[in-house]
Amino acid sequence: MSIYESLNPVQQEAVYHTEGPVLILAGAGSGKTRVLTHRIAYLIEEMGVNPWNIMAITFTNKAAEEMRERVDKIVGFGSESIWVSTFHSTCVRILRRYIDRLGFDNNFTIYDTDDQKTLIKDVCKRLDIDTKTYKERNIMAAISKAKEEMITPEEYLLNAGGDYAQKKMAGIYQEYQKQLKKNNALDFDDLLCKTVELFEYNPDVLEYYQNRFRYIMVDEYQDTNTVQFRFISMLAKKYKNLCVVGDDDQSIYKFRGANIQNILGYEKVFPEAKVIKLEQNYRSTGNILNAANMVIRNNKGRKDKTLWTDREEGEKLKLCQCETGYEEAERIVAEIKQLVAGGTYRYSDCALLYRTNAQSRILEEQFVRENIPYKVVGGVNFYARKEIKDLLCYLKTIDNGRDDLAVRRIINVPKRGIGATTIDRVQEYAAEHEMSFYDALRMAEQIPSLGRAASRIIPFVNQIQVLRSKLEFMSLKDFMEEIIASIEYEKEYENEDAEEVAARMENVDELISKLADYEESEEQPTLSGFLEEVALIADIDSLDDSSNRVVLMTLHSAKGLEFPKVFLCGMEDGLFPSYMCITSDDPSDLEEERRLCYVGITRAMDSLTISFAKQRMIRGETQWNKPSRFLKEIPFELFEGMIKENKIKEMPKNNSYASAKQAFQTRAFQPKAFAVNDSKELDYGVGDTVFHIKFGTGIVKEILEGGRDYEVTVEFEKAGVRKMFASFAKLKKL
DNA sequence: CAGCCATATCTTTTT
DNA sequence: GATATGGCTG
Numbered sequence: 001m002s003i004y005e006s007l008n009p010v011q012q013e014a015v016y017h018t019e020g021p022v023l024i025l026a027g028a029g030s031g032k033t034r035v036l037t038h039r040i041a042y043l044i045e046e047m048g049v050n051p052w053n054i055m056a057i058t059f060t061n062k063a064a065e066e067m068r069e070r071v072d073k074i075v076g077f078g079s080e081s082i083w084v085s086t087f088h089s090t091c092v093r094i095l096r097r098y099i100d101r102l103g104f105d106n107n108f109t110i111y112d113t114d115d116q117k118t119l120i121k122d123v124c125k126r127l128d129i130d131t132k133t134y135k136e137r138n139i140m141a142a143i144s145k146a147k148e149e150m151i152t153p154e155e156y157l158l159n160a161g162g163d164y165a166q167k168k169m170a171g172i173y174q175e176y177q178k179q180l181k182k183n184n185a186l187d188f189d190d191l192l193c194k195t196v197e198l199f200e201y202n203p204d205v206l207e208y209y210q211n212r213f214r215y216i217m218v219d220e221y222q223d224t225n226t227v228q229f230r231f232i233s234m235l236a237k238k239y240k241n242l243c244v245v246g247d248d249d250q251s252i253y254k255f256r257g258a259n260i261q262n263i264l265g266y267e268k269v270f271p272e273a274k275v276i277k278l279e280q281n282y283r284s285t286g287n288i289l290n291a292a293n294m295v296i297r298n299n300k301g302r303k304d305k306t307l308w309t310d311r312e313e314g315e316k317l318k319l320c321q322c323e324t325g326y327e328e329a330e331r332i333v334a335e336i337k338q339l340v341a342g343g344t345y346r347y348s349d350c351a352l353l354y355r356t357n358a359q360s361r362i363l364e365e366q367f368v369r370e371n372i373p374y375k376v377v378g379g380v381n382f383y384a385r386k387e388i389k390d391l392l393c394y395l396k397t398i399d400n401g402r403d404d405l406a407v408r409r410i411i412n413v414p415k416r417g418i419g420a421t422t423i424d425r426v427q428e429y430a431a432e433h434e435m436s437f438y439d440a441l442r443m444a445e446q447i448p449s450l451g452r453a454a455s456r457i458i459p460f461v462n463q464i465q466v467l468r469s470k471l472e473f474m475s476l477k478d479f480m481e482e483i484i485a486s487i488e489y490e491k492e493y494e495n496e497d498a499e500e501v502a503a504r505m506e507n508v509d510e511l512i513s514k515l516a517d518y519e520e521s522e523e524q525p526t527l528s529g530f531l532e533e534v535a536l537i538a539d540i541d542s543l544d545d546s547s548n549r550v551v552l553m554t555l556h557s558a559k560g561l562e563f564p565k566v567f568l569c570g571m572e573d574g575l576f577p578s579y580m581c582i583t584s585d586d587p588s589d590l591e592e593e594r595r596l597c598y599v600g601i602t603r604a605m606d607s608l609t610i611s612f613a614k615q616r617m618i619r620g621e622t623q624w625n626k627p628s629r630f631l632k633e634i635p636f637e638l639f640e641g642m643i644k645e646n647k648i649k650e651m652p653k654n655n656s657y658a659s660a661k662q663a664f665q666t667r668a669f670q671p672k673a674f675a676v677n678d679s680k681e682l683d684y685g686v687g688d689t690v691f692h693i694k695f696g697t698g699i700v701k702e703i704l705e706g707g708r709d710y711e712v713t714v715e716f717e718k719a720g721v722r723k724m725f726a727s728f729a730k731l732k733k734l
Numbered sequence: 735c736a737g738c739c740a741t742a743t744c745t746t747t748t749t
Numbered sequence: 750g751a752t753a754t755g756g757c758t759g
Contacts, residue, residue, distance in 0.1 A: 059749065088749055113748085188749060255747060356746055361750090378748085419735045495737095538749060556747045578746050596747080619744065620750050 003074060004038060014276045015039045018047055021270035022243040027307040028602035029283030032245050036217055037070045043215055044075055051078035053214040058086055059223060061541040063560055087228055088536050091195040098198055098205050104184060107528050109396060109403045110535035111187045114384055116140055118405055123175045143173050147189035148225045148257035153177055184402045192227040199234050210238040221246030225257035248303050249296050252556060252596045281307045283562055285314025288608050291634045292601040298633055299591045316640035320611035328613045329366035332567050336550060337370060347373055351551045351563035353600050355576035360552050377553035378539050387504045388511055394483050398468050399527045401438035414492040416460055422453040476525060477516040555600045566604035571612040572625035597630045624721055684733040691732045
């Protein structure tokens with residue numbers, strides 16, 4: 001029996017249709033990776049395609065690795081020459097070879113979000129722009145958006161017309177690009193943009209890759225943005241063998257520029273496209289799938305399809321109704337504990353999914369308390385931690401002195417008595433003489449404005465030079481250790497408490513072992529090679545299935561994964577769907593949120609537990625939220641009899657704010673309502689319409705006296721019922 | 735120049 | 750509640 005007979009007829013159709021554009025609409029759990037891998041095998045084994053001519057693109061390294069592994073398993077020979085990688089690393093590979101044609105050096109560095117922010121700050125300083133009126137994050141978002149749409153600084157300026165703020169923004173954008181180039185650096189968006197630019201101006205390069213990649217497959221197509229679309233359509237233009245796989249119902253990256261039209265309008269761009277729908281789900285039980293279908297059908301702009309399964313109905317969904325976020329954590333962890341004690345499931349079968357990273361903390365605390373192994377995916381990226389970044393910047397400085405940001409980051413780490421003024425002066429000198437920051441440092445003694453400060457710079461430069469000369473005689477791992485010893489890095493943290501230092505050192509050790517891993521796995525390990533690999537790593541990539549731990553992550557990170565037992569936490573209006581999109585006047589924002597919910601539900605194979613808390617602390621503020629509106633979209637019959645509510649457990653005591661809150665609550669059982677004029681300090685009363693800076697207008701429902709302050713309950717038009725302390729809320733009577 | 739304290743803002747999601 | 754920033758002081 002051939003391997004293709006194990007596929008269902010529709011899947012087979014997708015595999016056998018090898019020529020021309022193909023759109024595979026693959027519902028959650030419908031075996032799309034299976035189809036893709038089999039399609040690759042079919043191309044090679046039955047169609048005689050050279051593996052070298054096949055490219056598969058994914059979004060994360062993890063997905064790429066997984067696909068590579070599975071292809072290796074079913075393709076007998078030559079699978080290693082298939083190009084399986086992410087958009088970003090594909091572009092890096094191309095740019096490493098050809099970016100000199102755009103006037104960059106081929107050993108460019110890649111800036112992460114942190115570096116970007118530093119550079120933006122720098123640029124603002126240079127252009128004398130107040131970062132209070134123009135926030136870095138907004139600037140970054142604007143630039144990123146422009147790049148996603150392939151708008152150059154010049155075009156941006158034209159588009160700005162007479163708009164003062166937009167014109168300013170164009171100026172920042174332009175200067176930012178100039179600085180990037182000066183530092184020989186590209187940011188994430190540039191990787192795509194520059195590749196497209198390269199193709200546009202160098203038809204020979206484009207043609208080379210067009211010939212090379214005669215068969216292109218793109219996974220998670222619904223999440224591609226405009227540049228990415230441009231990139232693949234340029235590559236596929238010659239042979240038109242472009243097979244894209246995606247699910248419009250799982251498009252959840254609009255905020256990052258993903259253009260859902262890429263998938264919805266695929267047939268318009270390629271009228272000859274073959275469209276195949278995979279609607280049989282192999283992952284979830286009937287009940288879970290029903291719930292998912294019932295939720296997603298409330299969206300309007302979607303391709304019509306209904307997932308079905310021939311798995312049995314399975315367990316009903318569980319609904320876990322909690323008083324507080326704390327109780328939610330407690331009950332979920334207790335249930336997992338019980339589940340694993342039962343023997344059928346392991347910790348790693350369980351996943352906790354939530355909307356925001358901030359929700360992980362309270363859950364983590366509970367896992368620690370109960371001594372259950374867990375792993376948080378996302379949040380602060382390993383490579384974004386201070387100690388790791390510092391050391392990486394040493395590596396970068398040694399590798400390529402052109403990266404001013406890296407040099408400036410470490411010049412005073414550990415403290416060398418080099419302050420901001422000195423750095424500014426060197427910077428000035430470097431700008432005047434059009435040299436890099438590091439080169440300016442090397443001639444510190446000749447910079448007149450420095451004076452005595454030069455004597456502090458010389459040892460630093462010497463240290464770097466000495467290290468650089470040692471690089472070629474050492475393994476990367478030893479070299480890293482040499483750096484740490486040479487700079488006496490531990491001194492940087494001598495004032496921190498032991499626990500924190502231990503955690504940092506653990507990270508440093510992990511970095512060292514990553515270097516060792518890299519050296520072992522690579523045929524020709526180089527420092528630049530390592531730095532490049534590191535720049536494109538996402539947290540999800542490190543998730544391995546072998547360790548027996550409960551996984552905690554955001555719904556976004558969970559896309560593409562599956563778990564036997566899924567817990568969907570924090571299902572409250574205002575949290576999920578988020579406050580931002582409830583108040584947004586664009587209804588499609590809510591649809592995106594609903595898709596996120598759909599993604600969450602469809603991660604579950606055997607069982608799904610949905611939980612929400614009536615009361616939750618968010619950003620140090622207690623909120624009372626209604627259960628999520630998405631809950632109401634799931635038919636009641638799909639839930640098992642609600643879990644009995646536990647008695648409310650005591651709140652954690654180590655938290656003074658929480659206990660203050662709790663004291664307040666006990667009081668609330670005998671409310672002492674104030675009439676309008678009883679309060680001397682408040683100029684509003686029950687029934688009045690008030691205005692809150694963030695929540696807008698609302699009506700005062702209740703005012704309670706609480707020690708030195710008043711607790712005011714307001715029903716806002718848009719934000720729902722909120723309780724807040726009068727002194728913080730600064731409510732204005734209307 | 736570095737260390738300390740007060741403050742402001744944050745949170746949606748990430749390659 | 751946490752973190753980043755800014756101002757002040759030694």
